[in-house]
Amino acid sequence: MSGKRRQAGEKDGGSKKGRRQVKAELSAALGLQAGREEATRAWEKREVAQCGSVVLDPVPFQHCIIHSFIENSEFLDGLKEELLALSFHEKSNDLYKFQQSEDLKSRKEPHISALRHVLFVDFRQWLSEVTHVELDTTVDISCAQYNYTDTLLCHDDELEGRRFAFILYLVPDWCEADGGTLDLYSTDDRTQPGSIVKSLVPSWNTLVFFEVSPISFHQVSEVLSEDKCRLSVSGWFHGSSLERPPRYLDPPPIRNPHLPRDHEILYEWINPVYLSFEYQSQIQEEFEDSSEILLKDFLKEEKFSAICEALETHNINCELLGPPNRRCYKRANGELPEVLSACMDLLRSEAFFLLLSNLTGLKLHFLAPDNDDSDEGESSSKDNSRPSAQGVEQGASSAQLEGDKVPTCTGDLRLWEHGHYTMIHDNDPERQEFALDLFLFCGCEGQYIQTLMAL
Numbered sequence: 001m002s003g004k005r006r007q008a009g010e011k012d013g014g015s016k017k018g019r020r021q022v023k024a025e026l027s028a029a030l031g032l033q034a035g036r037e038e039a040t041r042a043w044e045k046r047e048v049a050q051c052g053s054v055v056l057d058p059v060p061f062q063h064c065i066i067h068s069f070i071e072n073s074e075f076l077d078g079l080k081e082e083l084l085a086l087s088f089h090e091k092s093n094d095l096y097k098f099q100q101s102e103d104l105k106s107r108k109e110p111h112i113s114a115l116r117h118v119l120f121v122d123f124r125q126w127l128s129e130v131t132h133v134e135l136d137t138t139v140d141i142s143c144a145q146y147n148y149t150d151t152l153l154c155h156d157d158e159l160e161g162r163r164f165a166f167i168l169y170l171v172p173d174w175c176e177a178d179g180g181t182l183d184l185y186s187t188d189d190r191t192q193p194g195s196i197v198k199s200l201v202p203s204w205n206t207l208v209f210f211e212v213s214p215i216s217f218h219q220v221s222e223v224l225s226e227d228k229c230r231l232s233v234s235g236w237f238h239g240s241s242l243e244r245p246p247r248y249l250d251p252p253p254i255r256n257p258h259l260p261r262d263h264e265i266l267y268e269w270i271n272p273v274y275l276s277f278e279y280q281s282q283i284q285e286e287f288e289d290s291s292e293i294l295l296k297d298f299l300k301e302e303k304f305s306a307i308c309e310a311l312e313t314h315n316i317n318c319e320l321l322g323p324p325n326r327r328c329y330k331r332a333n334g335e336l337p338e339v340l341s342a343c344m345d346l347l348r349s350e351a352f353f354l355l356l357s358n359l360t361g362l363k364l365h366f367l368a369p370d371n372d373d374s375d376e377g378e379s380s381s382k383d384n385s386r387p388s389a390q391g392v393e394q395g396a397s398s399a400q401l402e403g404d405k406v407p408t409c410t411g412d413l414r415l416w417e418h419g420h421y422t423m424i425h426d427n428d429p430e431r432q433e434f435a436l437d438l439f440l441f442c443g444c445e446g447q448y449i450q451t452l453m454a455l
C-alpha cells in the first residue's frame with residue numbers, strides 16, 4: 001500500500017470540508033523501546049512479563065493482554081457508533097451463537113478505516129518485532145456482539161494462514177458474573193483440551209492476542225448479563241501456520257448385539273399405539289421421507305413416571321465427559337436404580353430392535369424385511385448437519401446397520417445441566433458408518449422419543 005493511499009485511508013471522508021481528521025493512535029506504551037525489548041525477550045523465553053500496560057503470559061499457550069490499546073480513547077466512542085450502525089447477522093450452530101457484522105475489510109467509515117490501519121500497519125509491525133514472526137498484509141477483521149445467552153464454545157482457531165488471533169473489547173463495565181469471559185484451556189499430550197486454566201474478563205479498550213496453534217483452545221463463555229452487550233472487533237494476523245500434529249480421533253465406542261428378550265418386554269413398556277402394525281407403517285413412511293421422527297408419549301405412562309421419579313430421587317453416580325471441543329455432559333457410570341437399568345435393557349433388547357425396524361424400515365434384525373428390495377428403501381443420504389439432541393436427562397443409543405453385519409448398539413444415560421453440550425465433528429468414528437440415533441428424553445416437558453438417521 002502506498003504512503004499516499006494510506007494517508008487517505010486515515011482521514012475522514014469530509015476532512016477537506018474542515019472536519020476533524022480521524023486517526024487512531026496505538027498506546028504510547030507500545031512505542032517505548034525498553035518495553036518492546038522486554039516484551040520480545042519474554043515472548044522468546046516464554047516467560048510471564050508485565051511491561052507497563054502490556055502483560056505477556058505463556059500459560060496455557062502464548063498470549064498477551066494490552067490495556068488501553070488505543071491511546072486516544074474518545075476515538076473508540078466514534079468507532080463504537082460506526083460499528084453498531086453496521087448490519088449484523090445471527091450466527092448460530094452447535095459451536096456458537098452470536099451476531100457478526102459484515103466484513104470490515106473494505107468498510108469506508110472513517111473510524112473503521114483508521115482502526116484497520118492502526119491494527120494492520122502499526123500494530124502488525126510491533127507484533128512482528130516482538131514475536132519474530134513474519135506476518136503478511138492479509139486483513140481479516142470483523143465485529144461481534146454477544147448478548148444474553150450467546151456463546152462460542154471450545155475451539156482452536158486453526159485455519160490455514162492464521163498466525164495470531166486478536167480481540168479488541170468495546171464493552172461497558174464488565175465483571176465475571178456477566179459471563180462472556182475468554183477462557184483458555186490446558187491441553188494434554190495428545191493436544192486435546194482439558195480444563196479452563198485462565199479466564200479473561202473483557203474490558204473497554206483492551207486488546208488480547210494469542211498465537212494460533214494446535215493447542216490454542218479457548219471459548220467465549222455464555223453471556224449471563226441480560227442487558228449488557230459484549231461488543232468486540234476481532235480477526236487474525238496471517239503468516240505461515242505452525243506445523244500441526246495429526247488430529248487425535250476418539251476410539252470407537254464398544255457396541256454389542258441385542259440382548260435376548262422377547263416381545264413381552266414391549267407390552268410391558270411401550271405405549272400400545274406404537275405396537276399397532278398399521279400405525280407402525282404410517283410412522284415408517286414418515287421416517288423414510290424425513291430420516292427423523294419424533295414419537296410422543298412413547299413409553300407407558302406409569303413406566304415413564306417411574307423413570308422420572310428414579311432420576312429425581314436417586315443420587316446417580318456420574319462422570320463429566322470431554323474433551324470440551326467435542327462434548328461436555330455427565331454420563332451415569334455406576335449402578336443404576338432398577339427401573340433405569342431395566343429401561344436401558346429395553347432399548348438394547350431383541351424385541352426393541354425389531355420394533356425399531358418396523359418404525360423405520362431399517363434392517364435392524366435378521367427377521368426384518370430387507371428394505372433394499374423395496375422401492376422406497378433409499379433413505380441413506382449422508383446428513384452431516386444433524387443437530388445435537390438436548391434435554392435435561394436423556395438416554396441415547398445408536399444402532400449400527402452395516403451390510404451383512406449383525407446390528408449392534410451402544411448407549412448411555414446422560415444427565416444434562418446448564419452449559420452442557422455436544423458438538424459435531426467430521427472425524428467422529430460414529431459418523432463413518434450407518435447408524436440410527438435414538439434419544440429418549442426425560443425430565444423435559446412431555447415425553448417423547450426421537451430417532452435420527454445419522455448416515
Ligand SMILES: O=C(O)CCC(=O)C(=O)O
Pocket residue numbers: 152157167181182218219220232234
Ligand atoms: O471474543 C473473544 O473473546 C474470542 C472470540 C473468538 O475466539 C473467535 O472469534 O474465534
Ligand SMILES: [Fe+2]
Pocket residue numbers: 155156157165218
Ligand atoms: Fe477463537
